[in-house]
Amino acid sequence: MNVDEFYGQMSNSYGKNHFEVDKPFQMILRHFTGAVPDLVSLGSFAGKELYELADYVDKTARPRLVNWSINGERVDGVWLDPSERIALEKLFKDFGVNKPPYRGGTWFDHYAAIYLISDPGIACILTVTNQTAYALYKYGDEEQNRLVGGMIGEEEQVKYGATWFTELQGGSDLGANLVEAHQEEGVWRIVGDTKYFASDAGLADYAIVTARPKGAPAGAKGLGLFLVPRYDTRGRRNFDVRRLKDKSATASVPTGEVEFHGSEAKPVGDLQSGIYYTMENLMVSRLANSFGALGVARKAFLEAYYYTQKRRAFGRLLVEQPLVQRDLLDMEVYVEGSLALALKAVDQFENSWKETPPYTNAYHYARLLTHITKNTTAEMSAYTTKMAMELLGGLGFLNEYPIERLHREALITPIWEGPSNIQALDMLEVISKKGAHLMLLEDMKSLEAGLIEGREVAALAVKKIEDALALLSSSEDAAAQFYAKDVLNTLGHGVATIMLLEVGRGLGSHRFVSVAQLYARHFLEGKPYPAESLEIARKLFAIDEPAQDT
Ligand SMILES: Cc1cc2nc3c(=O)[nH]c(=O)nc-3n(C[C@H](O)[C@H](O)[C@H](O)COP(=O)(O)OP(=O)(O)OC[C@H]3O[C@@H](n4cnc5c(N)ncnc54)[C@H](O)[C@@H]3O)c2cc1C
Known part of the structure; x- marks a missing residue:
């Protein structure tokens, strides 16, 4: 048995081209990018090498912390399986997946790549490296600017970045950060042992780290952002990696605990603006999280979809059973709505990523869409991967096959980059302090006005968005927080509905109007799909068939 045949028996979608089979993705992307x-x-x-690799690393070859060299020196490096290291270099250099807009790429290309890769561990390595490059490009000095090329695949040697903000006493509450920075003979030094979830620890050549300069005020506004290299100016190891976390998923990225004992560092930009740079950085990774969540959901859908075409029960293929058709339809509608929403957020980010403080409304609107998207895609991913597992029956629960891993991978997406409660609180802030909801409403109403088909569905979505927002404006602080996640969910479903209609309008495709109608009915109104959906279900979830735009 050759290798392809072997892994092909573990997976129903292995060996297929995961871009070519995904007609809805191609079409939604085309709406936003033109080509x-x-x-x-x-x-x-x-769909092949990387898919198999993700499973192999998860089950057999997780990164290992290597504290000591053969010469007895403390090194605190990470061993990656050679196949993972080679795959990463290929992604950086051959596929150019981290090529940013400031070097001839686009955010659309980058996030589309994260979607196809759909391994949150690999995506995390790419993302934290991309974030480091982004911070240095935007706010770094000349010397820091020169480091960008290695992190975006422009140089022979790939350089890895990292973003270490979370500490033991709190990740959401960054204002509680205890790691400190002080100057000694003109050199900044970092002290503290609490960077508690540090992805790329042991792998990163450079990390951007939040730390409070001595004498700076308490709270988030007192944080500065520093660049901490792996080796100091005398070539010595610059910090300790205490241990790697033993994680449920995201195996391919090493996540460790880092201690700084007077580590050499250099401020990035203005020290008083650290928290703003950090929030900008989180926008990049929250969007990446959204596309990682979407990609994992799509791979789980593919596993289930192809399985239902092979498995028989009660004398018929699963795919012919009405309830299975309903499940596949449900997953597909949820994925497509979330994709349209997420690409809308990228579109707004494309319009505003160059901004620096003080920001315009375009940036605040991009932030609001990012909070909404991060939440909706993560919820969708957890649901879709669970449903896909269920459609494989008992096989879905076995460690041997990729489907259970995909569900484990999906479950990180609502947690890191700020859990859904934090997205809800950040949404409240950008609404109450910046009025970002006004731009959202204006935009959604103008899209509604431009529609020919499905205007009544868009009107319903706008009404739901308005009603949800009214819940906030008529509430006291505590009540606003209490409702915030419900509001965030409704905004997600409302914007997803309108964006599906807009994709339908832009492409002249009735298909997306049908998906929008189903999305609104089920996810926005919480009602069962109408009876006639059964007729069209098969056309919609058969995503690899060429007649997708009829
Ligand atoms: C695999 C992995 C890799 C990671 N990599 C990195 C990394 O590289 N860099 C980095 O900086 N971080 C990293 N993290 C940390 C991650 O971002 C945090 O775990 C996450 O932001 C949540 O922070 P916390 O764990 O401290 O939870 P907490 O902040 O303690 O939150 C616990 C729960 O309380 C809720 N909560 C908190 N405050 C409120 C409130 N005011 N109102 C309502 N609910 C609230 C949260 O929503 C959450 O559900 C990683 C985490 C994991 C699991």
């Missing part, structure tokens, strides 16, 4: 980027070879890599 679909050439992702065929990445789709093939993602």
